[in-house]
Every structure is written in C-alpha cells, then in structure tokens.
Amino acid sequence: MDRKVFFKGRALPALFLLPQLAVTLVFFIWPAAQAVWQSLLQQDAFGLATEFVGLENFAEVVADPAWRGAAANTAVFASSVAFLALAVALFLAVQADKSIRGAHIYRTLLIWPYAVAPAIAAVLWLFLFHPSIGLIGRALNAAGVAWNYQLNGNQAMLLVVVASAWKQVSYNFIFFLAGLQSIPKSVLEAAAIDGARPLRRFWTVVFPLLSPTTFFLLVVNLVYAFFDTFGVIHALTKGGPGKATETLIYKVYVDGVDNLNLGSSAAQSVILMVLVIALTAVQFRFVERRVHY
Amino acid sequence: MLRRHLAAAAVAVLALAGLGRPALAQPAPVEIQFWHGLPQPLGGLLEKIVADFNASQPKYRVVPTFRGTYPETMVGAVAAFRSSTAPHIVQMYEVGTGTMLAAGRAIRPVHELLSGTGVTIDFNDYLPPVRGYYQAADGRQMSMPFNSSTAVMFYNKDLFQRAGLDPNTPPKTWQEVEAAARKLKEAGISCPMTTSWPAWIQVEQTLAMHNQPLATQANGFRGLNAEMRLAGPLMVRHMQNLVEWQRQGLFRYGGRDAAADGLFPSGECAMAFASSGLRARIIREGRFQWGTAMLPYYGDVAGAPRNSIIGGASFWVMNKGPNAGATGGRSAEEWRGVAEFFRYIASPEVDAKWHQDTGYVPVRRASYEVARRAGYYQQNAGADVAIEQLLRGGAATDNSRGIRLGGYVEIRTIIQEEMEKAFQAQQSAQQAMEAANTRANVVLRNFERQNARAAQ
Numbered sequence: 131m132d133r134k135v136f137f138k139g140r141a142l143p144a145l146f147l148l149p150q151l152a153v154t155l156v157f158f159i160w161p162a163a164q165a166v167w168q169s170l171l172q173q174d175a176f177g178l179a180t181e182f183v184g185l186e187n188f189a190e191v192v193a194d195p196a197w198r199g200a201a202a203n204t205a206v207f208a209s210s211v212a213f214l215a216l217a218v219a220l221f222l223a224v225q226a227d228k229s230i231r232g233a234h235i236y237r238t239l240l241i242w243p244y245a246v247a248p249a250i251a252a253v254l255w256l257f258l259f260h261p262s263i264g265l266i267g268r269a270l271n272a273a274g275v276a277w278n279y280q281l282n283g284n285q286a287m288l289l290v291v292v293a294s295a296w297k298q299v300s301y302n303f304i305f306f307l308a309g310l311q312s313i314p315k316s317v318l319e320a321a322a323i324d325g326a327r328p329l330r331r332f333w334t335v336v337f338p339l340l341s342p343t344t345f346f347l348l349v350v351n352l353v354y355a356f357f358d359t360f361g362v363i364h365a366l367t368k369g370g371p372g373k374a375t376e377t378l379i380y381k382v383y384v385d386g387v388d389n390l391n392l393g394s395s396a397a398q399s400v401i402l403m404v405l406v407i408a409l410t411a412v413q414f415r416f417v418e419r420r421v422h423y
Numbered sequence: 424m425l426r427r428h429l430a431a432a433a434v435a436v437l438a439l440a441g442l443g444r445p446a447l448a449q450p451a452p453v454e455i456q457f458w459h460g461l462p463q464p465l466g467g468l469l470e471k472i473v474a475d476f477n478a479s480q481p482k483y484r485v486v487p488t489f490r491g492t493y494p495e496t497m498v499g500a501v502a503a504f505r506s507s508t509a510p511h512i513v514q515m516y517e518v519g520t521g522t523m524l525a526a527g528r529a530i531r532p533v534h535e536l537l538s539g540t541g542v543t544i545d546f547n548d549y550l551p552p553v554r555g556y557y558q559a560a561d562g563r564q565m566s567m568p569f570n571s572s573t574a575v576m577f578y579n580k581d582l583f584q585r586a587g588l589d590p591n592t593p594p595k596t597w598q599e600v601e602a603a604a605r606k607l608k609e610a611g612i613s614c615p616m617t618t619s620w621p622a623w624i625q626v627e628q629t630l631a632m633h634n635q636p637l638a639t640q641a642n643g644f645r646g647l648n649a650e651m652r653l654a655g656p657l658m659v660r661h662m663q664n665l666v667e668w669q670r671q672g673l674f675r676y677g678g679r680d681a682a683a684d685g686l687f688p689s690g691e692c693a694m695a696f697a698s699s700g701l702r703a704r705i706i707r708e709g710r711f712q713w714g715t716a717m718l719p720y721y722g723d724v725a726g727a728p729r730n731s732i733i734g735g736a737s738f739w740v741m742n743k744g745p746n747a748g749a750t751g752g753r754s755a756e757e758w759r760g761v762a763e764f765f766r767y768i769a770s771p772e773v774d775a776k777w778h779q780d781t782g783y784v785p786v787r788r789a790s791y792e793v794a795r796r797a798g799y800y801q802q803n804a805g806a807d808v809a810i811e812q813l814l815r816g817g818a819a820t821d822n823s824r825g826i827r828l829g830g831y832v833e834i835r836t837i838i839q840e841e842m843e844k845a846f847q848a849q850q851s852a853q854q855a856m857e858a859a860n861t862r863a864n865v866v867l868r869n870f871e872r873q874n875a876r877a878a879q
Contacts, residue, residue, distance in 0.1 A: 174873040175522060176529040177505045178745060262614075262677075262691055280678045281846050370679060371843035388494050389833035390501065390522065391869065 168396035175390040187397035204377040207291060208355035214295035215351055219302030227310040244300035248361030255293040256366060283374025286367045290375050294359045302347050309343035349413055356406055378402050452484040455760045456510035459487055460496035468780050476767045483760035504529050507744025511761050516736045517556060521829040523739050524565060525874040531740040531751055534563040542762035544769045552730050552813050553786045556825030557737045560644040567738040567765050570783045572700045573731045573809050574624040580712035582693040586610035593716035600719045604673040607693045616694035617675045619683045622838040623734055624696045629661055631823040632720050633727040641821035643828040647871040653860040662852035666845050676846045679839045699809035703782045715805030717812045729816030730823050784809050829870030834863040
C-alpha cells in the first residue's frame, strides 16, 4: 500500500515550507546580505555619512599585513585544533570502547567539558597557566622554564590551541565512541583469527570503517576552530601578544565592535564566509572520495 | 539582580511616601533612558545615585540599564541610534570621546542641552583636566563628566623596608625609580615594578606630564586632521628604558589594559603604576603596608612634571535617531529631565560620596572640599594624591588637556601590540614607536574620511 501523501496545488506545500523559509531568511540570508552590502560601504559609526566604495574595502583588507598575519594564524590554529581534538578524542574513544571497569563513569566524565562555556573554559585554563597566578604557570617558572604567554607568542598560540581543542574533545569523543560501537565485532574477530595484531586491526579495519564519522567531525571541527573559538581567545589572550593569536574571526570582532570600522569588518566577514564555504566544498569534493560508508 | 529590585522597590516606596498623596493623582513621570557600562559593585553604586535622584523629585524617572563593558555599551548605543531607539543618556569611556564628538547629529552637546533647558551647572569649578577632556577646543562643554580616575604609583612599604629603602619617601623621578628597583631586585624581590594600562599610563600620561604632544592639532582637539607624534625623543627614551628594565628583571610587563592589576595587591610587585581606582582592591586584598605616590617623571625635561590626564567615562546626551530633526526626537520635558539629572549628579555632596564610595576622583573642587572637611583624607592617607596630581601645574595645556582622536580605542591596542613586540625583542623601542605611529596614522586617516562629512 502506498502511503505517500500528495498535496494538490502549490499553495499548501508552500505554506508548510514557509516557517522554515522565514527563519532562514530572517536569521541567515538577511544578515548575510546586510554584511555583503555593508562591505561595499565606507561609513562612520553612527551611519550619518555613507560612501559607496565598491570593492575598496576588500582590496584594503587583502593588502593589509595585519589581515594576512591573521589568516596565517588561522591556518595554524584551525589545523592544530582540529588535528589535536580529533586525535585525542579518537584515542580516548578507543580506550573507552574496551571492556574496562567503570567505563560508564569514565565516559560521562569525558563528556563534561562540552558543557562548559568557551569563556569559562578559558578562565579555567587561565587559572592554570597564568604566569603569576596560575598553578602550572608558576610551577613552570619555578622549574626554570620561562613561561609567560603574555609576552611569548608561541606559548600563547599553544595555550589557545590546547584550550580550544580540549573544549572540542568531548564532542568528538561521543561520535567516535558511537562509531566504534557500531563496528561489527565479527569483522574484528575475523581479522584477529587471520593473525592481525591490535594495532594493525585498528589501522586496517577500524579506522577505515570509522571514516564517515571522522570526515563529519573534520568538517565540524574546522568550522568550530574558525568560528566558535572566539570566546577562548578573547578571554585568554585578546589576540596578543602583539598579534600572535589574532585569528580571522577575532579580527572581525575587533575591527567591528572595538574599532567601529564596519566596512572593513563586514568585508572580512564576507571573505571568511566565502573561505569556509570553499573549504567545506573542497572537503566534500576531495576528502569524501576516500570515505567508505 | 536582587539589589536592583530592592533599589527599585525602595524608589517606589520613597516616591509614594514623598508625594504625600495618592500616586494616581500624579501624571506619570517622564522616563529617561540611561545606559551605563559599569559592572558590579560600581554599577550598583551608580544605580543607587539614580534611585536617589528619582526619589528626590516626582517629575522624572531615570531608568538605568547595564549594557555590558564600555565597548559593548558603545556598540549598543550606535545600533540603537541607527534604528531610532537611542537612549537619552549613554555612559562612554574617555577614549570614545573623539568618536562621539565626530558623530555630529547623533549627540546633543551638554552646553546646548543646558542653554535649551535653562539649567546651569558651574563647570568652572570642575578640575581642569576633567572638564577639559570633554570640552570642545573653544571651551564649550560637550559631555557631562562623571566617573574619572587618573594613574598613580602604588608601592609596597614592607618590600621597600626589606630592600633598605625608606618606606616614607617613594621615588619621584624615573631615575630614582630605577635605583629603587635595583635595590629591590638585589633584595631578592622578583618583580620590582609593573604597569597596568601600558598605553594609557606609559605613553599618554608620560607625554602629558612632560607637556609633550601625543598628536598634532593639540592632541586632536583642533581637528580631525591630527597626526600622531608617538616616536618623539622622550617616548623613545622611555620605551627604551622600559624594554631595558624588563630585560634586566627590574620591570615586568603584566599584559594589556588592566591585566596587571592583580600583581600589586597580591604582594608580588613592589611598585605598580595603575589607575587610582585600584585603591579599593588593594585595601580589600593587600596584606601589607602600602603607600600612594604620584607617577614618576624625568627630572631633566623642562616643564615636567605637570598634571596627569584622566581616564574613566562621561555621560553623553543622544538624539533619538538619524531622522529625529531639530528636536532630537524628544519632548522638551525629556530634555529638561536629562538636564535636571545632570544638575543632581553635579552637586558636590553626590560627587563627594561617589568619590569616597568608589575610589574615583572627585570631579569638582567643591566636592574635594566636602570630602576634606569630612576628614576623609586623614583617615585615608594617599587618597588625595590622584587629585593633587590632576591639579598640578594649573590650567591644562594643549598637551595635557586630554586626547581627542577618532578611533582611539584601536590606536591604544596598536600601541600595546607594538610594545609587546618590543618586549619580546622582536624590534627595538625606536622601531616599536615608529610602527605604532604609522599604524595609528592609518586609523586616523580612515576616521577622518568616514567622519569628515558626518561632522558637518
């Protein structure tokens, strides 16, 4: 029996689609269009004098060494965060998948960090690594390591990468664990009978079967590193020292909110939008080919 | 939150009691929207003043709203103005002054508000660096000064004693500071000195106190075409000293803005250059004897030292929106209410109490007198250092009046970024100040272009 429902005419289906379309329009398309429009203008903060400048804002942004620096920082930052978060989560998930005592508690604890807001997470890391009030920061200095992320750009980058990755590990962990549990035991047993050792079983059987999950997480993690790490950077380093931890999204905020340079900020956000769309498209085009569903 | 409710309830009760007749018989009070950027506990104290004003008269009701940090409050006010829902009054930090002034139709200058409503406030009684910061070049008052601070030096008397220094004679000049820092270091103190607000204190204050320009056109007071003067001999010399002292372990860079504030109350640093407002925290957290002194200066520079400049915020009166016309989109009664509120907060008693409760400086000489007569400075030694420093040298000069540069928030960040690169030894002090100068000029030119027409 065919239970498919058909609607006659076009009005009713359009009506059902309307709420979703309205939400998309109001909360996504409209602001994005506004950003695109703003990116073509030079305007004072209060919007009293407006000058249409075409693509001048874009030309200025791309020629700005500070923006290029931020782009380079973002490349380092996003790839490190995604790699670190994925690798650690996969390792932990594989461990949690084994039959160990208290696996439930272990799993629950691992999920907790995801519930911590980015700014709070950053403050927790601050309390650990601040050179003069942080527990670990002080210990490092006492041990003779010159730890001062407020003046050492590499240390600052390391800190924001680790703090951001830490936030994302739990999310990845859940997906990896679910992925691992859906791998049929028979496949692994067959490999074991064929004489494959655990490490080989992991790389030749488990990892390929996990690839849909890994691919999905890679996309999600990169988007996370591009957009959602603002809170961590804002609370820990404010883009400093110098401009060592200023990423593209942080620069959009600083130029728009602190500096009230709306044209440049809008142009940067449009570039960022295009960049992430392109990155995701590339991933689907090239990386997905290697994924086995 | 609870406190706010209590305050509102208290206002309601007082208002009812004060009227002496049923509230229903009264016309509803005129509402004045007031956005501020002070977090607790300061925000609560500010809202208490507002509640007292509301209770003092039945005609106007000022509604205070906390809108986040100063930059967030500013962005909120900008967005509200663009959609014609601007508040009547918005609190804006001092570095936003240039941006607000260039906003032309967005704001109603205080002198205009007062002449339009017939309310008078004696601005001549205000401390020169306070009123000057918020005046046009010709002396007309543009915004209403309120919470103002300046930078001072705090020093740890216990650590001074341990290093064999006299705890009752703090160093006055940078040469003496350096000598004291060496002794402190020899005595095994890991952080002889640090600074909060590196751009405000080590650059802006240093230049003002030595009567040297931060920018041309009287630090921007005379026009949008000002150019930065960050790489002059004094500034380069001072930056070289700081970098050298940092290398030798005499000075510790503690981060941007207020990030280094904690290093002094914790007892870690022996000398700290910080906002006079840090006083309250030191009282609360410091477990040692400490003193307050004026900021150091270079004794061999002619004309130094003179007054320091202020920080803090002032109140701006805003028109409702871009298309509000000559009335600003408000009724005469609303303007009158804003002016009455300003007259209330300008009263020496209110100002003196605010000063004593919060650690901000009194903005009027009369309030300073009120606090002195109440014996406040006898009980709180050093609380008057900031005020004396602001009054030093008489009327403020073009270089010590304050800063009137557009996009100055960004410029402060630029200065701090370049300083950080110098402290990391990525560039010399000279290069740092030159790079900051170049980058800051780009900001000024962009601002000039965006605002040249808006200001007309």
